Amino acid sequence: MPIAIRHFESAVSRVLSSAHFINTHSQDVFVPQDGVKKAASQILRRMQSLGYSTADWKKHTLTPSIADAHAVEWIFLVDALNFSFWSDQPPSRQYSVTLDGKTYRGYWTLCAAVNRALAEGIPITDARYYAVASDEELARVFRGDEGTEPMPMLRERIMVLREVGGVLVEKYGGRFANLLARCGGSASGLVDLVAAEFACFRDEHEFQGRPVAMFKRAQILVADIWACFEGKGLGRFEDIDSVTMFADYRVPQALCHFGALEYSPRLWEHLRESEKSLKQLGEA
Secondary structure, eight states: OOOOOOOSSOHHHHHHHHHHHHHHHOSSEEOOHHHHHHHHHHHHHHHHHHTOOGGGGGGSSSSOSSOSHHHHHHHHHHHHTOOOOOOOSOGGGSOOEEETTEEEOTHHHHHHHHHHHHHTTOOTTOHHHHTTOOHHHHHHHTOOOTTSOOOTTHHHHHHHHHHHHHHHHHHSTTOHHHHHGGGTTOHHHHHHHHHHHOGGGOOEEEETTEEEEOOHHHHHHHHHHHHHTTTSGGGOOTTGGGSOOOOOTTHHHHHHHHTSOEEOHHHHHHHHHHHHHHHHHHHO
């Protein structure tokens, strides 16, 4: 039977209060309201012109095409490992994975590696496997193309697999779907439960002496399940609109482009110097 997840302050509420505090006290990043309205209008028009909907989630070559229990485990695994694919290597040496004749980089290398492992008969989406798989087995699962660097932060990702796999095996019969069933159809409740059960999903920091919470991947996990199931069945969340706009990799760049974020002169200078240093490193 679904249980109610109760906390003094929900994880999503903590994200919102953290965002408000950061926005109020930030000295280098600002959120102009006119820019937010303009960006929202442009994005909405573009989505409407494309006929974009949650059905598009399953249309990508690498995402599950069928919304079922297997898709839930795939999504959980991928979102648990969805962090930091940046590289300071020249493009030709950056981690890449080629699958079915197409070469992927960045986040999509993770999806390609998982699908390749499944095609090879490796049960990589099964927590009972990845909780105890050896470093060597997992390194092979996430191997890159010949001549490229290893997967960024592979060691940290292996530690994540041991952590989340151990919790799922010990408390949820080795299946994330069993944890999902406990949230009672609440997106906010699922974020709460995921953040409570898995330390690696609990991205909390300190800003100007106050703890702040992002819970980025926990919210991405909810959004991915909702999109995959098109808001039905296992992906039906009555409060899906409670999930915040999580700041994934390219989102700040896009918001800045649309004028929904503004940077201070000193931050712009820091970013330009960082870009110059990375370019020089790549040419070395």
